[in-house]
Amino acid sequence: MSTIKDVAKKAGVGIGTVSRVITGKGFVSEQTAKRVQKAVDALGYRPSPTARKLQAGKSQTIGVFLPVIRGSFYAPILHSLYTELQARGRHMVVAFGQTVTNERQEALEGAQFLIDHGCDGLILMATALKLRDVENLIVEQPRLALLNKHFDRYAEMCFVPDHEAAGAAAARALWQLGHRRFATIEGPEISADNVLRMRGFYKELTALSVDVERIPRFYGDFMPKGGWAGARALLAGKVRFTALFCANDEMALGALSYLSHEGVAVPDDISVMGYDGLDITTYTVPPLTTIGVPWTEIVLSTVNYLLNCCYGTKLPVERNPPATILWRGSVAAVGTAKKVKQQPAS
Amino acid sequence: MSTIKDVAKKAGVGIGTVSRVITGKGFVSEQTAKRVQKAVDALGYRPSPTARKLQAGKSQTIGVFLPVIRGSFYAPILHSLYTELQARGRHMVVAFGQTVTNERQEALEGAQFLIDHGCDGLILMATALKLRDVENLIVEQPRLALLNKHFDRYAEMCFVPDHEAAGAAAARALWQLGHRRFATIEGPEISADNVLRMRGFYKELTALSVDVERIPRFYGDFMPKGGWAGARALLAGKVRFTALFCANDEMALGALSYLSHEGVAVPDDISVMGYDGLDITTYTVPPLTTIGVPWTEIVLSTVNYLLNCCYGTKLPVERNPPATILWRGSVAAVGTAKKVKQQPAS
DNA sequence: AGTCTTTCTGACAGCGCTTTCGAACTTCGC
DNA sequence: GCGAAGTTCGAAAGCGCTGTCAGAAAGACT
Numbered sequence: 142m143s144t145i146k147d148v149a150k151k152a153g154v155g156i157g158t159v160s161r162v163i164t165g166k167g168f169v170s171e172q173t174a175k176r177v178q179k180a181v182d183a184l185g186y187r188p189s190p191t192a193r194k195l196q197a198g199k200s201q202t203i204g205v206f207l208p209v210i211r212g213s214f215y216a217p218i219l220h221s222l223y224t225e226l227q228a229r230g231r232h233m234v235v236a237f238g239q240t241v242t243n244e245r246q247e248a249l250e251g252a253q254f255l256i257d258h259g260c261d262g263l264i265l266m267a268t269a270l271k272l273r274d275v276e277n278l279i280v281e282q283p284r285l286a287l288l289n290k291h292f293d294r295y296a297e298m299c300f301v302p303d304h305e306a307a308g309a310a311a312a313r314a315l316w317q318l319g320h321r322r323f324a325t326i327e328g329p330e331i332s333a334d335n336v337l338r339m340r341g342f343y344k345e346l347t348a349l350s351v352d353v354e355r356i357p358r359f360y361g362d363f364m365p366k367g368g369w370a371g372a373r374a375l376l377a378g379k380v381r382f383t384a385l386f387c388a389n390d391e392m393a394l395g396a397l398s399y400l401s402h403e404g405v406a407v408p409d410d411i412s413v414m415g416y417d418g419l420d421i422t423t424y425t426v427p428p429l430t431t432i433g434v435p436w437t438e439i440v441l442s443t444v445n446y447l448l449n450c451c452y453g454t455k456l457p458v459e460r461n462p463p464a465t466i467l468w469r470g471s472v473a474a475v476g477t478a479k480k481v482k483q484q485p486a487s
Numbered sequence: 488m489s490t491i492k493d494v495a496k497k498a499g500v501g502i503g504t505v506s507r508v509i510t511g512k513g514f515v516s517e518q519t520a521k522r523v524q525k526a527v528d529a530l531g532y533r534p535s536p537t538a539r540k541l542q543a544g545k546s547q548t549i550g551v552f553l554p555v556i557r558g559s560f561y562a563p564i565l566h567s568l569y570t571e572l573q574a575r576g577r578h579m580v581v582a583f584g585q586t587v588t589n590e591r592q593e594a595l596e597g598a599q600f601l602i603d604h605g606c607d608g609l610i611l612m613a614t615a616l617k618l619r620d621v622e623n624l625i626v627e628q629p630r631l632a633l634l635n636k637h638f639d640r641y642a643e644m645c646f647v648p649d650h651e652a653a654g655a656a657a658a659r660a661l662w663q664l665g666h667r668r669f670a671t672i673e674g675p676e677i678s679a680d681n682v683l684r685m686r687g688f689y690k691e692l693t694a695l696s697v698d699v700e701r702i703p704r705f706y707g708d709f710m711p712k713g714g715w716a717g718a719r720a721l722l723a724g725k726v727r728f729t730a731l732f733c734a735n736d737e738m739a740l741g742a743l744s745y746l747s748h749e750g751v752a753v754p755d756d757i758s759v760m761g762y763d764g765l766d767i768t769t770y771t772v773p774p775l776t777t778i779g780v781p782w783t784e785i786v787l788s789t790v791n792y793l794l795n796c797c798y799g800t801k802l803p804v805e806r807n808p809p810a811t812i813l814w815r816g817s818v819a820a821v822g823t824a825k826k827v828k829q830q831p832a833s
Numbered sequence: 834a835g836t837c838t839t840t841c842t843g844a845c846a847g848c849g850c851t852t853t854c855g856a857a858c859t860t861c862g863c
Numbered sequence: 864g865c866g867a868a869g870t871t872c873g874a875a876a877g878c879g880c881t882g883t884c885a886g887a888a889a890g891a892c893t
Contacts, residue, residue, distance in 0.1 A: 142627070144849055155873035160851055167852085168871055191546075191605045192849035194537050195878050210569070213767065216562045223556070223583050232600075234580055237569050254578075259537045281488070365770040398770040421559065424711040424744040426772035490879055501843035506881055513882085514841055538879035541848050 143184040152180035163188055194259050201231050203447060204255025206248055206265045208238040212364065212391055213419050215266075218288075221440040222264065229448055229456075234260060238267070241329075241362070245269035249278075256282045262451040264288055264443055268333045286447040288440070289334065300443040302434045304334065307464035308341025311386055311414055311432055314466055316349050319475035320384035320412065323356045326371035326396060328363045328388040335363075335388050338416060338432075342386060357382065361392045368395025376403060383411060383475050390415040390422050390431055397425055397471065408473035418467050428469035435462040489530040498526035509534055540605050547577050549793060550601025552594055552611045554584040558710065558737055559765050561612075564634075567786040568610065575794055575802075580606060584613070587675075587708070591615035595624075602628045608797040610634055610789055614679045632793040634786070635680065646789040648780045650680065653810035654687025657732055657760055657778055660812055662695050665821035666730035666758065669702050672717035672742060674709045674734040681709075681734050684762060684778075688732060703728065707738045714741025722749060729757060729821050736761040736768050736777055743771055743817070754819035764813050774815035781808040 145163075149156040154173060161167040162177040169177075180186075194200040205222055207215050219235070226233045236251030238244050248267035255263055262284035272292055279285055279295075291299045315323065323346065328335030343353040357380045361367025368387060372395070375385070387393035393415030400407055407413050407427055415422060418433030438459065445456035491509075495502040500519060507513040508523040515523075526532070540546040551568055553561050565581070572579045582597030584590050594613035601609055608630035618638055625631055625641075637645045661669065669692065674681030689699040703726045707713025714733060718741070721731070733739035739761030746753055753759050753773055761768060764779030784805065791802035 145851095146849080149873095156850080157852080157874075158872055161872085164851075168869095170871060173872080187599075187603055189541075189605070189849055190603055191537055191540050192878090193851080195535075195541050195848090195880090196850045196852085198878075200537075210562050210566050211766070212562065213559050216556050216558065220556050220583070224585060227585070232604075237566070239570060239573070253533075257533055257536055258578075259535070365767065369770065394767065394770045398772055398774065401772040420557075421711065421740065421767070424715065424740045426744055426747040428744065491881095492879080495843095502880080503843060503845090503882080504841090507842090510881075514839095516841060519842080535879055538848090539881080541850090541878090542880045542882085544848075 142189070143186045145186070145188065147184055148177065148180045148186050151184060152177045198259075199261055200259045202258075202260050203231055203233055203444075203451070204252075204258070204260030204263045205233055205235045206238070206251040206255065206263070206267060207235060208244050208248070208267060208269075209241065210237050213421055214389070214391065214417060217420065218266070218436050218440060221437050222444065225441055225444040229444070229454075231261075231448065234258060245271065245274070249274060252278055252282075262286070262447045264447060266290075284447060284450045286443045286450075288443055298446070300439050300446070302436070302439060302464055303461060304337035305341035305344075307416070307432045307434065308338035308343075309345035310341075310464065310466060311338075311416065312342045312345035312349070315384045315386065315412065315414060315472070316346070316351075318384075318412070318472065321351065321475075322380070322382040323351070323384050323386060324375045324380070324382040325356060325358045326361050326368055326375070326385065326387045326392050327358055328361060328367075328392070330360050332363070338388060355380065361388070361395075363389050363391060365391050365395035365398070368392030368397075369399045370395070372396040372399035372403075376400075376405070384472075385411055385413045387413065387415050390417040390419040390429065393422075393429055393431065393471075394425060397427075397429065401426070407471050412472040412475075414472050422467070422469065425471070427471050430469045430472035431467050433465045433467040435464065438462040488535070489532045491532070491534065493530055494523065494526045494532050497530060498523045545607055546605045548604075548606050549577055549579055549790075549797070550598075550604070550606030550609045551579055551581045552584070552597040552601065552609070552613060553581060554590050554594070554613060554615075555587065556583050559767055560735070560737065560763060563766065564612070564782050564786060567783050568790065571787055571790040575790070575800075577607075577794065580604060591617065591620070595620060598624055598628075608632070608793045610793060612636075630793060630796045632789045632796075634789055644792070646785050646792070648782070648785060648810055649807060650683035651687035651690075653762070653778050653780065654684035654689075655691035656687075656810065656812060657684075657762065658688045658691035658695070661730045661732065661758065661760065661818070662692070662697075664758070664818065667697065667821075668726070668728040668730070669697070670721045670724075670726070670728040670731050671702060671704045672707050672714055672721070672731065672733045672738050673704055674707060674738070676706050678709070684734055701726065707734070707741075709735050709737060711737050711741035711744070714738030714743075715745045716741070718742040718745035718749075722746075722751070730818075731757055731759045733759065733761050736763040736765040736775065739768075739775055739777065739817075740771060743773075743775065747772070753817050758818040758821075760818050764810075768813070768815065771817070773817050776815045776818035777813050779811045779813040781810065784808040 145156045145159050149159045159177050161169050162174050223233055236254050238247035264286045266288035268290050285298055287299045289301055291301045327339050346353050357375055357378050359371035359374045361371045415429045415431035418431050422429035422431050442458045446458045448454050491502050491505050495505045505523050507515050508520050569579055582600050584593035610632045612634035614636050631644055633645045637647045673685050692699050703721055703724050705717035705720045707717045761775045761777035764777050768775035768777050788804045792804045794800050
């Protein structure tokens with residue numbers, strides 16, 4: 142790699158002049174600029190971001206923490222993040238979590254890593270973070286945005302889909318189709334993500350005078366396996382139901398798979414509703430009716446907000462894009478469906 | 488952020504001494520070391536990786552290029568990459584491609600970015616790369632590993648599943664179950680990834696004296712949508728078939744979805760085989776029989792190889808972990824299956 | 834004492850860059 | 864023809880760190 146010195150020597154000027162030509166700041170005569178440019182091209186010189194960062198303190202880089210990058214959920218979010226940042230001419234460094242159980246610790250370490258590596262701002266997607274974590278973090282790096290986690294005290298920097306409203310919408314939709322007997326496959330009981338959407342779901346049903354205490358529930362792991370296990374447990378239980386609400390799409394996939402395996406027809410025998418709106422749900426069998434969370438929009442706003450913080454840009458920030466119900470084939474009105482199109486396998 | 492100077496002042500020593508304590512190199516008396524350590528703790532000092540990189544030329548960071556991070560395919564690979572690197576105490580910086588059509592250009596730009604940012608080595612997953620691209624790249628950064636792309640000339644640094652053998656295995660397996668009439672949903676015609684596995688598939692069938700010229704094929708986009716379109720086109724065609732081989736799992740998902748939509752029973756009417764072994768294929772309806780590509784092992788070897796290059800470690804590198812057939816429910820022997828369990832929807 | 838090790842420590846150069854600062858050179862108005 | 868103002872450019876400082884080097888301190892020898 143050639144350095145600024147090489148260019149200066151080749152062009153017969155001082156390094157300051159080269160720098161001025163590169164950055165476009167300060168006065169340089171047309172002639173000199175041309176000579177320098179020629180040397181730059183000849184040597185294939187590109188300034189070192191590392192040296193720039195050390196000098197300037199700014200790196201044009203945003204740090205991102207994501208809990209984990211398996212499954213189908215985080216990939217599109219990462220993709221949006223990357224695309225938006227790229228489009229605004231900034232770079233992205235990612236730290237991931239590895240385990241499900243230790244998200245908080247990993248997020249803290251990840252954030253530390255990102256700060257140390259000179260990111261100008263941080264986007265943290267970590268539901269497990271506590272208020273005091275944020276308070277500590279903010280001291281070191283005030284340019285912070287939180288994805289999918291809300292603190293009243295830091296409402297400004299928090300970007301969260303309205304999970305509670307979305308959960309309520311799911312309940313209402315199912316009710317309006319005539320469903321009265323529900324079952325749910327929740328995520329991990331402690332997961333804030335799960336709690337919110339399920340709270341919305343149960344609250345709405347309560348308002349609709351359903352006795353939610355009697356709704357059979359299963360706590361899964363947000364993965365297809367959990368959905369499979371959940372469907373099995375629920376089917377084995379005594380309480381019959383016509384509508385199954387899953388706290389995320391991946392579990393819904395598992396549930397769909399088990400139901401099919403057992404010869405239970407969806408939606409004829411049981412309607413299944415997912416949550417998230419993963420791309421893949423268009424192509425399940427049957428296609429999954431699910432709650433479409435507007436992640437792309439939310440990510441866009443998050444990025445814009447942070448960029449405004451970091452670089453004084455004036456990009457638009459939208460606060461509450463609503464979730465929508467993606468109507469597919471896995472939910473039907475009660476009584477409408479033809480009976481048992483499919484027989485048990487064995 | 489406190490700097491090494493602050494620590495030195497606080498501990499009443501020179502900055503060199505602090506550096507020696509931090510890095511553990513050179514002689515420092517127990518006493519002094521303790522004093523320095525105390526200052527470090529008090530100030531919460533952590534050395535700046537940026538400054539270190541500038542000074543040392545090494546960054547303990549590996550750069551990774553991935554074509555795109557949508558869909559379900561790259562996420563587990565990224566995850567493996569990250570986990571392995573993390574486990575070996577190195578960092579990862581990722582550059583992604585954005586479009587499907589411009590992979591080569593994007594890979595080149597991504598690699599450039601990673602080099603500029605001081606990565607000690609590069610892992611490039613870009614099938615579209617040409618030999619001369621690699622030749623150019625290697626001048627700037629000889630510590631290179633290529634994932635899923637093979638050049639005879641650089642066999643050392645290339646880590647590729649044996650797609651051709653895997654494709655052949657798929658053909659053989661289908662044949663052995665009595666299938667004689669095949670159809671295929673390929674990936675993009677120019678995709679090397681697609682070409683290899685399909686070549687293996689057709690070659691093997693030819694060896695088994697199937698006239699592969701008469702096999703109806705559809706060129707998809709490696710995405711569920713393409714699989715859906717492929718299944719529709721193939722079903723609409725005149726040539727009947729009992730086995731459908733899809734060049735990747737995502738298209739198989741789409742195909743499965745269309746077949747179900749049309750009331751075609753899988754595997755009773757048509758056996759469907761995928762390729763990749765995505766996690767999710769365990770939970771499709773029916774569960775998808777697919778070719779399990781040992782990405783985790785391949786990634787592990789790639790990382791180890793590159794780490795050996797960069798840091799002189801002696802980590803084990805395995806060259807050719809074989810693909811395996813993941814037997815699920817979407818493939819059956821011809822004639823075995825019960826007839827038409829399911830009726831067309833309309 | 835004087836010399837030689839051995840052990841420890843601070844000063845300082847330098848990684849590649851940006852940004853002052855002031856010197857040198859123009860241009861202009863009077 | 865001379866000072867003021869405007870331009871242009873090189874020297875040099877400094878971002879935070881590591882590594883070299885030589886000097887200081889402390890023993891272990893003549």
